[in-house]
Amino acid sequence: MTRVTQAGPGPAPPALLLEVSGLDVAYGGIPALSGLSLSVEAGSIVTVIGPNGAGKSTLLGAIMGVLPSRGGIRFDGAPLAGQDIEERVNAGMALVPEKRELFASMTVQDNLRLGGFRHRAEGRAAAARAIDAVFDLFPRLRERRRQTAGTLSGGERQMLAMGRALMARPRLLMLDEPSLGLAPLVVRDIFRTITALRGTGVAILLIEQNARAALQVADYGYVLETGRMTMQGDAASLAADGRIVEMYLGPQGGR
Amino acid sequence: MRPGPLRLPLLLAAGCALLPWLPGLPPYWITLADYIGVAAIVAVGLVVLTGVGGMTSFGQASFLGFGAYATAILSARYGVSPWLALPVSLAVSAAAALLIGAVTLRLSGHYLALGTLAWGVALYYTFANLDFFGRNDGIAGIAPLHVGGLALVDPRWSFTVIWLGVGLAVLATRNLLDSRAGRAIRALRGGALAAASFGVDTPRARMLAFVYAAVLAAFAGWLYAHLQRSVNPTPFGINASIEYLLMAVVGGAAHIGGALLGAALVTVFNDLLQDWLPRLLGHQGNYETIVFGAVLVLVLQASPQGLWPHLARLWRWRAPVRRVVDAAAPPLPRRALPARGTPILEVAGLRKNFGGLVAVGGLDFAVAAGEIVGLIGPNGAGKSTTFNLLTGVAAASGGSVRFQGRPLAGLPARAVAALGVARSFQHVRLVAGMSVIENVAIGAHLRGHAGAFSALLRTDRAEETLLFAEAARQLARVGLAEAADRPADSLALGQQRIVEIARALCLDPVLLLLDEPAAGLRHHEKQALAALLTRLREEGVAILLVEHDMEFVMTLADRLVVMDFGTKLAEGPPEAVRRDPAVIEAYLGSVA
Numbered sequence: 001m002t003r004v005t006q007a008g009p010g011p012a013p014p015a016l017l018l019e020v021s022g023l024d025v026a027y028g029g030i031p032a033l034s035g036l037s038l039s040v041e042a043g044s045i046v047t048v049i050g051p052n053g054a055g056k057s058t059l060l061g062a063i064m065g066v067l068p069s070r071g072g073i074r075f076d077g078a079p080l081a082g083q084d085i086e087e088r089v090n091a092g093m094a095l096v097p098e099k100r101e102l103f104a105s106m107t108v109q110d111n112l113r114l115g116g117f118r119h120r121a122e123g124r125a126a127a128a129r130a131i132d133a134v135f136d137l138f139p140r141l142r143e144r145r146r147q148t149a150g151t152l153s154g155g156e157r158q159m160l161a162m163g164r165a166l167m168a169r170p171r172l173l174m175l176d177e178p179s180l181g182l183a184p185l186v187v188r189d190i191f192r193t194i195t196a197l198r199g200t201g202v203a204i205l206l207i208e209q210n211a212r213a214a215l216q217v218a219d220y221g222y223v224l225e226t227g228r229m230t231m232q233g234d235a236a237s238l239a240a241d242g243r244i245v246e247m248y249l250g251p252q253g254g255r
Numbered sequence: 256m257r258p259g260p261l262r263l264p265l266l267l268a269a270g271c272a273l274l275p276w277l278p279g280l281p282p283y284w285i286t287l288a289d290y291i292g293v294a295a296i297v298a299v300g301l302v303v304l305t306g307v308g309g310m311t312s313f314g315q316a317s318f319l320g321f322g323a324y325a326t327a328i329l330s331a332r333y334g335v336s337p338w339l340a341l342p343v344s345l346a347v348s349a350a351a352a353l354l355i356g357a358v359t360l361r362l363s364g365h366y367l368a369l370g371t372l373a374w375g376v377a378l379y380y381t382f383a384n385l386d387f388f389g390r391n392d393g394i395a396g397i398a399p400l401h402v403g404g405l406a407l408v409d410p411r412w413s414f415t416v417i418w419l420g421v422g423l424a425v426l427a428t429r430n431l432l433d434s435r436a437g438r439a440i441r442a443l444r445g446g447a448l449a450a451a452s453f454g455v456d457t458p459r460a461r462m463l464a465f466v467y468a469a470v471l472a473a474f475a476g477w478l479y480a481h482l483q484r485s486v487n488p489t490p491f492g493i494n495a496s497i498e499y500l501l502m503a504v505v506g507g508a509a510h511i512g513g514a515l516l517g518a519a520l521v522t523v524f525n526d527l528l529q530d531w532l533p534r535l536l537g538h539q540g541n542y543e544t545i546v547f548g549a550v551l552v553l554v555l556q557a558s559p560q561g562l563w564p565h566l567a568r569l570w571r572w573r574a575p576v577r578r579v580v581d582a583a584a585p586p587l588p589r590r591a592l593p594a595r596g597t598p599i600l601e602v603a604g605l606r607k608n609f610g611g612l613v614a615v616g617g618l619d620f621a622v623a624a625g626e627i628v629g630l631i632g633p634n635g636a637g638k639s640t641t642f643n644l645l646t647g648v649a650a651a652s653g654g655s656v657r658f659q660g661r662p663l664a665g666l667p668a669r670a671v672a673a674l675g676v677a678r679s680f681q682h683v684r685l686v687a688g689m690s691v692i693e694n695v696a697i698g699a700h701l702r703g704h705a706g707a708f709s710a711l712l713r714t715d716r717a718e719e720t721l722l723f724a725e726a727a728r729q730l731a732r733v734g735l736a737e738a739a740d741r742p743a744d745s746l747a748l749g750q751q752r753i754v755e756i757a758r759a760l761c762l763d764p765v766l767l768l769l770d771e772p773a774a775g776l777r778h779h780e781k782q783a784l785a786a787l788l789t790r791l792r793e794e795g796v797a798i799l800l801v802e803h804d805m806e807f808v809m810t811l812a813d814r815l816v817v818m819d820f821g822t823k824l825a826e827g828p829p830e831a832v833r834r835d836p837a838v839i840e841a842y843l844g845s846v847a
Contacts, residue, residue, distance in 0.1 A: 027745060049777075050777070051777050051779075051780060052747040052748075052749035052750050052775065052776060052777065052780060053746060053747040053749075053750050054747075056747075057747065057748075098748055098775075099748075152635075153633070153634035153635030154634035154635070155633075155634040155635075156634070156635075177748075177775060180748075180774050180775055181634070181681065181771055181774050181803060182634060182803060183632070183633045183634050183803050183842055184803065184805055184842065184843050184844055185633065185841075185842060185843065185844045186633070186634060187803075188844055209749075209774070209775050209776065209777065211777065211778070246778075246779070247777065247778060247779050248777050248778050248779070249778055250778040250782075250806065
C-alpha cells in the first residue's frame with residue numbers, strides 16, 4: 001500500500017469512531033473485498049474512491065451489516081461482530097444506499113418518521129422537532145412533506161434519503177453515491193449539506209463518483225481497487241497525486 | 256434459472272427410468288414413483304409459467320384434466336390408440352390454454368392468480384357435472400399403453416414410460432429456456448418493459464409460457480389416464496392445483512430440478528404422513544394437513560427460494576457455468592445507416608399530461624444521423640418522460656414524433672425498436688437472475704427469428720451462435736467481456752448501465768437514446784465511454800443523451816437541448832448554452 005503522506009500522530013490521537021481491519025467479504029465463494037482496513041475519526045469526513053466494481057458499495061454494506069463479512073469492525077471501540085442491522089443503527093450508524101430505497105408509497109413526512117424509529121420512545125413532540133430540523137436542512141422537503149416519496153424528483157429523493165438517515169441521529173453517516181443522477185445545482189446543494197453536517201459532529205464515510213468534489217470536502221481518503229486499498233492519505237495530497245488525477249479526477253478546469 | 260446445471264436432473268430422470276427393474280424393490284414404491292413422475296411433469300410446466308415467467312396459476316390441474324379426459328374419451332369410447340390420442344390430448348389442452356389465456360393473461364399479479372383460481376373451480380365443476388365427462392363417476396375402461404403387441408400393464412413398465420416422459424419434459428424445457436423465445440419468457444419477471452423496448456412481444460411470451468405449461472400438464476394427464484385406466488374429476492380440482500404449485504415452490508420454482516425435487520418430496524411426505532400419523536395420533540381428524548402445513552411453513556422460512564438451490568450449489572461448485580461463444584462466427588447482417596446529417600428524429604410540439612400535471616409541454620427538437628445531442632435540465636424537468644414518449648413506452652398527449660420521416664404516434668415500444676431505436680434506462684432494467692451476456696443478447700432479439708418449436712428441437716443453434724457472438728462482440732466493445740457469465744445483478748450499478756449500452760448496441764440502432772450513461776462512472780471510465788460514443792457518431796448513429804455530468808456532455812455533444820418544467824429553455828452548441836443566463840439560473844449554477 002502506498003501511503004501518500006504519513007498521517008502524523010498528533011500529541012493526543014483523536015478517538016477512532018470506526019475501525020475496520022482485515023475485512024473480507026465474498027459473494028458465493030468469489031472474494032469481493034480482501035484484508036481491507038480503514039478508519040474514521042469522530043467528526044471527520046473520509047472518502048473512498050475507486051473504479052466501478054471495486055467493492056465500494058460492498059464495503060458500506062459490510063460495515064452496516066447488510067452483507068456478511070469476516071474480520072474486525074469496531075464502532076466506538078466496541079466490536080460489531082454478531083450485531084444485526086438494527087443494533088448497528090442503535091449504536092449510531094446510518095447508511096444512505098446508492099438506490100436511495102425510499103418507502104415510495106409513503107409521504108415524505110412518514111419516511112422521515114420511520115427514519116426516527118429508534119427514538120420512538122421520546123414521543124411525538126421530539127419527533128416533530130427532529131423532522132423540523134431536517135426540514136431546516138432541506139427546505140424543499142418541507143414544501144413536499146405531504147407528497148408521496150415516489151413522486152419526488154431525483155434531487156428531492158436524495159435529500160429525503162439523507163434526511164431519513166439523519167432522523168436516527170447517527171454518529172456515523174455513510175453515503176453511497178449521493179450525487180448520482182443529480183443536476184449540477186442540486187449536487188452543489190448536497191455537498192454544501194455534507195460540509196454543514198460536519199459542523200454538527202457527525203462523521204461521514206463518503207463514496208462519490210465526483211471524486212474531485214469528494215476530496216474537496218473530505219479530510220482523508222482511500223483508494224479502493226479490485227477489492228484492496230491501494231492508496232490512502234489526507235484528501236489534499238490524494239487530490240494532487242498524479243495517478244489519482246489521471247484515473248479519477250481528470251485535468252483541472254472541467255468539473 | 257440458468258441453462259447449465261441440468262445434467263443432474265437429466266441423469267436423475269434417466270436413472271430413475273431403469274430403477275424399478277432392480278430386483279426386490281417393493282411394488283408400492285414403484286407406484287409412488289409413478290405419481291411422482293406425473294406430478295413432476297406438471298411442476299416443470301409451473302416452473303416455466305410461475306417460477307420463470309412470474310404468472311401464478313391456481314388452475315393447472317384443469318389442464319391435466321383436459322389431457323386426461325381427451326384420451327379417456329377417445330380411448331374408452333372410440334377405441335382410439337393411446338398413441339394417436341396423445342397429440343389430440345396435447346392439442347385440446349393447448350387450444351383451451353389459448354382461449355383461457357386470451358381472457359386471463361391480460362390480468363397481472365394477484366388478479367391473474369385469482370383469475371386462474373376462478374377458471375380452475377369452473378372447469379372442475381364442468382368435468383363433474385357434464386354427462387359428456389361421465390359426471391362424478393368419470394370414465395373407466397381406458398386402455399393401457401402398449402408397444403407393438405405388448406400392453407404396458409406391469410407397473411414397472413408404466414414407471415419406465417413415465418420417467419422417460421419426465422426426461423423428455425426436462426429436456427424440452429431446458430431447450431426452451433435456453434433460447435431466443437426462452438429469454439423473452441425469462442425477461443417477463445422484472446424486465447418486461449426493457450424486453451418490449453428491444454422488440455420482444457411480451458404478451459406473446461406470456462401466452463407461450465402459459466400454453467407450454469398447459470401442454471406439459473396435458474402430457475402428464477395423458478400418462479395419468481393410461482396409468483390409472485380410469486379418470487374422475489377429483490385429481491383435476493383446486494386442491495390438486497394448489498398441491499402442484501406447492502411442489503414447484505418447495506422444490507424451487509425458478510429451477511427445473513426444483514420441480515422434480517418438490518414433486519418427490521411433497522408426494523412422499525404426504526404419503527408418509529397419511530401412513531404414520533393415524534398410527535401415532537389415532538384415526539380421527541386430518542392431522543396430516545396440519546403437520547404438512549407446519550412443515551411447509553418451516554421449509555419456506557428457512558429456504559424461501561425452495562430447496563433445489565442448496566442441492567445445485569454442491570453441483571455447481573464442481574462445474575462453474577460458462578457459455579461458450581464462437582468468436583469466429585460471422586457478424587449478423589447490419590442495416591445500412593443513413594448518411595451523416597440526414598434528419599433522423601424530428602419532434603414537434605410534443606406534450607404529455609399526467610392528469611393535471613404537465614410533464615412535457617410542447618417540445619421541439621431534432622437529431623440527425625452522426626450527431627450527438629445532449630438533453631439536459633434539472634431533475635424532474637421531463638427528460639426521462641420524453642424518452643418514454645419517443646420510444647413508445649408512454650403515449651404522448653399531443654404533438655408529433657417522426658423517425659426517418661415516419662410518424663411514430665400510436666406505435667408500441669416493440670414496433671419503435673424494430674425501426675432501429677435502442678435505449679438505455681435511467682433506473683437500470685436488466686433481468687436480475689440472467690447472466691450479463693444473456694441480457695445483452697436480448698438486445699439482438701429482433702435480429703433473430705427462431706421460435707419456440709425450433710428451440711424445443713434445437714434447430715435454433717446456428718442462429719443462437721450468431722446472436723451470442725454479436726452479444727459478446729458488443730460486450731467486448733464496452734469493455735465488459737470479462738463479466739459475460741456473471742449474474743447481471745452482481746455487477747456494480749455503473750457497470751450495469753454499461754451493460755445496458757451493450758444491449759442497446761446489439762439492436763444495431765439508427766438512433767440511440769441513452770439516459771444518464773455516465774452516472775456512477777469514474778473519470779477514466781467516462782473517457783472510455785466518450786470514445787465509444789464518438790466512434791458510433793462517426794459510423795453515422797444518431798445519439799440522444801440525457802446526462803448531468805457537464806464535463807462529459809459539454810465535450811461530447813454537438814448540440815444541447817435544455818429542458819425545464821417540461822419545455823425547452825434553450826438550445827444550441829455547448830459553449831453558448833453554458834453561457835446562457837437562463838440555463839445557469841435554472842440548472843448549472845453560477846460557477847459552471
